[in-house]
Amino acid sequence: MDLASYADLAIELVNTQDRSGDTLRDLAGLHALLARRPQLAGRVGHRDLDTMRALRAQLRAVFAAAGAGDEEEAIDLLNSLLIQHPVHPQLTRHDDDWHVHLNEGGSVPDRYAARAAMGLAVRVGERGIDRLGVCRAEGCGRVFFDTTAARSRRYCSDRCAGRTGVAAADPPPQPRVTEAVGAGHRAADRPAGNTATRDGGQ
Numbered sequence: 001m002d003l004a005s006y007a008d009l010a011i012e013l014v015n016t017q018d019r020s021g022d023t024l025r026d027l028a029g030l031h032a033l034l035a036r037r038p039q040l041a042g043r044v045g046h047r048d049l050d051t052m053r054a055l056r057a058q059l060r061a062v063f064a065a066a067g068a069g070d071e072e073e074a075i076d077l078l079n080s081l082l083i084q085h086p087v088h089p090q091l092t093r094h095d096d097d098w099h100v101h102l103n104e105g106g107s108v109p110d111r112y113a114a115r116a117a118m119g120l121a122v123r124v125g126e127r128g129i130d131r132l133g134v135c136r137a138e139g140c141g142r143v144f145f146d147t148t149a150a151r152s153r154r155y156c157s158d159r160c161a162g163r164t165g166v167a168a169a170d171p172p173p174q175p176r177v178t179e180a181v182g183a184g185h186r187a188a189d190r191p192a193g194n195t196a197t198r199d200g201g202q
């Protein structure tokens with residue numbers, strides 16, 4: 001079992017909500033989130049949904065603090081989650097081999113939270129708290145774990161990076177909004193857009 005891989009649970013849960021919407025508004029959304037995780041199968045009700053939404057907010061706060069450069073705050077928040085959701089390892093038999101599993105008992109949110117917090121903590125311990133980030137693209141807000149050698153990731157996806165690049169090169173009707181968001185990124189695109197504007201005005 002790769003504990004660090006459980007960090008993906010944290011990212012997947014936080015990213016059920018971005019500035020364009022929220023897929024964790026009802027039980028169907030929770031079922032969809034859990035469908036990819038057979039080890040987290042189990043009955044869930046509205047109370048579980050509320051618990052998962054609260055956990056989402058707590059996890060987002062860790063990413064937000066880290067993304068804002070407040071590493072101590074991010075670590076404190078993550079340590080609180082580890083205390084609130086302790087890991088209970090146990091040996092489980094598969095095909096005549098014994099494996100260490102985490103939190104086989106308890107509610108679905110309890111099992112999800114323990115794995116997500118532990119996975120995030122292990123990955124942060126291996127790679128650093130500054131690897132956690134929030135997408136800089138306007139209207140996104142999704143979170144990610146930066147695995148680039150230069151620790152230079154700014155966007156959740158190529159789509160967001162591309163969208164921001166397009167916005168900088170082709171100013172929308174409401175000006176001056178994308179420039180602040182795109183500051184420091186895709187710098188090569190912006191002079192081209194500015195030049196085109198200037199040429200058009202002369």
Ligand SMILES: [Zn+2]
Nearest residue numbers: 135140156160
């Ligand atoms: Zn994004």
